[in-house]
Amino acid sequence: MLEPFTPSAGLLARWRVLKRLLAAGRPALITYVIAMLIAGVAPDKHRYPEWSTAAMAVAMVLMTLTYVFGLRALRVWLTRVNMRSSYVSLWWSYLATTLLFQQPLWLICMRFGLIGSSNALDNAYFTLVTFLTIGYGDFVPHSGDGRIFAMVVGLLGAAHNICFVAYLLSLNQPKAA
Numbered sequence: 185m186l187e188p189f190t191p192s193a194g195l196l197a198r199w200r201v202l203k204r205l206l207a208a209g210r211p212a213l214i215t216y217v218i219a220m221l222i223a224g225v226a227p228d229k230h231r232y233p234e235w236s237t238a239a240m241a242v243a244m245v246l247m248t249l250t251y252v253f254g255l256r257a258l259r260v261w262l263t264r265v266n267m268r269s270s271y272v273s274l275w276w277s278y279l280a281t282t283l284l285f286q287q288p289l290w291l292i293c294m295r296f297g298l299i300g301s302s303n304a305l306d307n308a309y310f311t312l313v314t315f316l317t318i319g320y321g322d323f324v325p326h327s328g329d330g331r332i333f334a335m336v337v338g339l340l341g342a343a344h345n346i347c348f349v350a351y352l353l354s355l356n357q358p359k360a361a
Contacts, residue, residue: 208260212253216288219246223292237329240296244336247292251285251340255347262351278348285344286315289337298330299323315341 219242226239258277286308293299294307301307301323310323314337325331 204260209254209257212250212257215246215250215253219243219250220288220291222246223288223295226295229296236296240292240329240333243288243292244333247285247288248336248340250288251344254281254285255344259351274348274352282312282315282344285340286312289315289340293330293333296329296333298325298327298333300326311337314338315344317341317345 222239222243226243227235229236258281262274262277290304290308290311293311294302294304299307299310301310306323313320313323314334317338319338325334
């Protein structure tokens with residue numbers, strides 16, 4: 185006769201940690217999916233310019249919320265897995281969050297034709313260069329919507345860099361007793 189499975193204390197503790205991590209990331213995932221859906225079903229910019237602009241604004245607000253929720257979830261994850269001494273793990277998390285937050289931004293840029301190119305690589309390049317606050321100037325927005333988009337993406341990129349530098353600086357601070 186088979187004995188019933190009884191989870192060990194370590195397995196239960198890991199399950200609780202996993203549940204907490206998933207709970208921390210849930211708001212970011214929800215806002216991310218909604219922003220992607222809005223960008224995907226937004227009306228045509230040339231036929232319905234007002235609705236298209238409103239959809240772009242809502243998608244950008246949701247991506248900003250996704251960014252805030254995602255950084256909070258990342259902080260919870262880094263704290264729970266005790267990555268305080270691993271700069272390589274921090275570098276990988278920086279790279280992953282940069283690409284994760286930049287990906288829907290270039291889809292929004294391409295969907296709304298903000299730089300005048302329908303090429304996915306051009307739009308991805310423009311948003312990554314703007315997000316990382318490099319700004320080469322070879323692609324520029326041609327409309328007011330595009331300029332607003334570039335400003336928001338630049339501010340998100342600057343905030344992204346500031347948050348990671350602040351986290352790195354906090355690693356060397358002595359813990360309060």
